[in-house]
Amino acid sequence: MALRVLTALTLPRMPRTPVAGVAERLLLLRRPPVLLCVPGTRFAACGGLMPYIYMASVTHDLTGVGGRYVGVFVAIVGVSGAVGTVLGGRLTDRWGVDRTLLAAFGGVAAAALALLVVGGIGQETAPVWLVCLVLVLWRCQAGPTTPPMNARAMQMGGDAATEAVALNTSGLYAGIALAGTVGGGAVNTSGGVGVLVVACVAGLITIVVMALSVRRYPSSRHASVAGPTPEKAVTS
Known part of the structure; x- marks a missing residue:
């Protein structure tokens, strides 16, 4: 209850969005700029969350310490992720959606690579x-990906912005499932260091996918629900 009151007091009022009919919602699946958000989110979630899912194995292979430190590592990651999410919203307002996205995805891949170097x-x-320290940098970079990605999905979705965000969120959950599956195989074959290798590869794939998407379908300078219409997004 307290969280609802706090949210109502702190969030700015947003304009009402148009209600899309069933036909418009189905057409959403045919819009390339919306569809390209989904694999970007999926690979970003896979690479960004895989080290977190297998935190015990990763940190053990890097430091050699036992399980008594896992709680500390998880707490650091959680706090850093919250800070990064707030930072992502601020940067989206200041830099714009696309620039913030690419910078955040690049930072996540660089931080995962730094963890891999430390482990090696x-x-x-x-x-x-x-x-x-590297975990703080990693999660502070991963946190800023959520606000601009949702803002981009809303812009590219046009009148079906809500459905676009829902579709993009499905990519997030698919990425989490993929992280658990692929990361489990990496742990079995190469331990925590193998998880970091796969996370780096997923991060590079994310950067390539989103760079191509941003180049082909750039979003407007500032995050807004009233982004480009679907027709403009497809033909821009």
Whole structure:
């Protein structure tokens, strides 16, 4: 209840969005700019959440410490992710949707690579403080991906903005499932370091997909529900 009151007091009033009929909702599945958001979100979730899902294996292979530190690592990741989400909203307003997206995805891939380098050099002897620092940078970069991606889906969806966000969210859950499946295979074959390798590859795929999408279907400068109409988005 308190959360609802706080949300009502702090969120700005938004204009009413047009209600799309069944035909418009079905046409949403044919819009390339909307469809390209889905694989971007899926691979971003896969690469960005895989180290979190297998945090115990990753941090053990990097630092060599036991399970007593896992709670600390998870807490650091959680707080950093919350900070990153707030930062993502601010950057979206300041930089625009597309620039924030590409910068955040690049940061996530770079941070995963930094974790991989630390693991490769340290080989279970990396300092705990160093791993914590990289984890903070990683989650602070991953958090900013959610606000601009949802804003982009809304813009590209036009009159069916709500349905576009729902479709994009399905890509998020598919990415989480993919992270668990692929990450499990990586842990079985190469341990926590293998998870980081796969996460880096997923991050690079995300950057390529979204760079092509942004180049072909750029969004407006500022995040807004009243983005380009579907017809303009497809033909731009």
